[in-house]
Amino acid sequence: MLILVTYDVSVITSDGRRRLRNIAKTCLDYGIRVQNSVFECEVDPAQFVVLKSTLLDIYNSEEDSLRFYMLGKHGKQKVDHFGAKPVDDPLRDPLII
Amino acid sequence: MLILVTYDVSVITSDGRRRLRNIAKTCLDYGIRVQNSVFECEVDPAQFVVLKSTLLDIYNSEEDSLRFYMLGKHGKQKVDHFGAKPVDDPLRDPLII
Numbered sequence: 001m002l003i004l005v006t007y008d009v010s011v012i013t014s015d016g017r018r019r020l021r022n023i024a025k026t027c028l029d030y031g032i033r034v035q036n037s038v039f040e041c042e043v044d045p046a047q048f049v050v051l052k053s054t055l056l057d058i059y060n061s062e063e064d065s066l067r068f069y070m071l072g073k074h075g076k077q078k079v080d081h082f083g084a085k086p087v088d089d090p091l092r093d094p095l096i097i
Numbered sequence: 098m099l100i101l102v103t104y105d106v107s108v109i110t111s112d113g114r115r116r117l118r119n120i121a122k123t124c125l126d127y128g129i130r131v132q133n134s135v136f137e138c139e140v141d142p143a144q145f146v147v148l149k150s151t152l153l154d155i156y157n158s159e160e161d162s163l164r165f166y167m168l169g170k171h172g173k174q175k176v177d178h179f180g181a182k183p184v185d186d187p188l189r190d191p192l193i194i
Contacts, residue, residue, distance in 0.1 A: 004166065006103065008132045008181070035105045035162050037134060052177075061180045065132050069101065069166065070175040078167040080149075083158045084105070 002075025003031075003048055005039045005055070008065040015060075022058045023066075026051065034081070040071075099172025100128075100145055102136040102152070105162040112157075119155045120163075123148065131178070137168075 009020040030051050031041030106117040128138030
C-alpha cells in the first residue's frame, strides 16, 4: 500500500536539523522524496508499523508535525504532479517551504 | 471529495514569496492548512477544476513543485496526525520545512 508521509520540522536549532535529517533518512529507507517534506512510501502493513514507530521516536511532538495518508493499493493513480523536481537535500536550501 | 495539495515554492525571491502567499490564499479558499505546505480541500469536481487551474496559473513550473492527491469521499478517514499544529503564516518562520 502507498503511504504518504508529510512533516513540518522546526530547523531553527541543531537538534531540529538533526531530527529533519533522521526523519528524511528513515522515509528514504521505505520510499521516495517527492517534495522537501513529502515522501511516498510503498509498504506492507508490518513495514508501516515500523516506519510509523521509528518516525514517532524521532520527532518532537511539541515542535514538529507528522501526518500519514493511507493512499491504498492503487495510490499512484491518485497523484498529479506539476513543475520542478524536489531538491535532494532540504537543508541545502532552507528557504524552500 | 477530499483533495490534498502539497507544494514546494522557492521563497528566495520576492516573486517566490508572492507566489507562496497566493498559493496559500487560493488553497484557503477551498480548504484548511494542515502543515506549512500541505492543504486539505473538500471540493466537488467542478471546484477542483477551478482550484487546480488557479494554482497552475500562479506557480512557476521551473522553480516550484505542485502535487494533488485525490483522497476520495472518505478521505478524512485515511489521515493520521501527530504533534504540533501548523503555524498560521509560513513566512513568519521560514526555517520550518
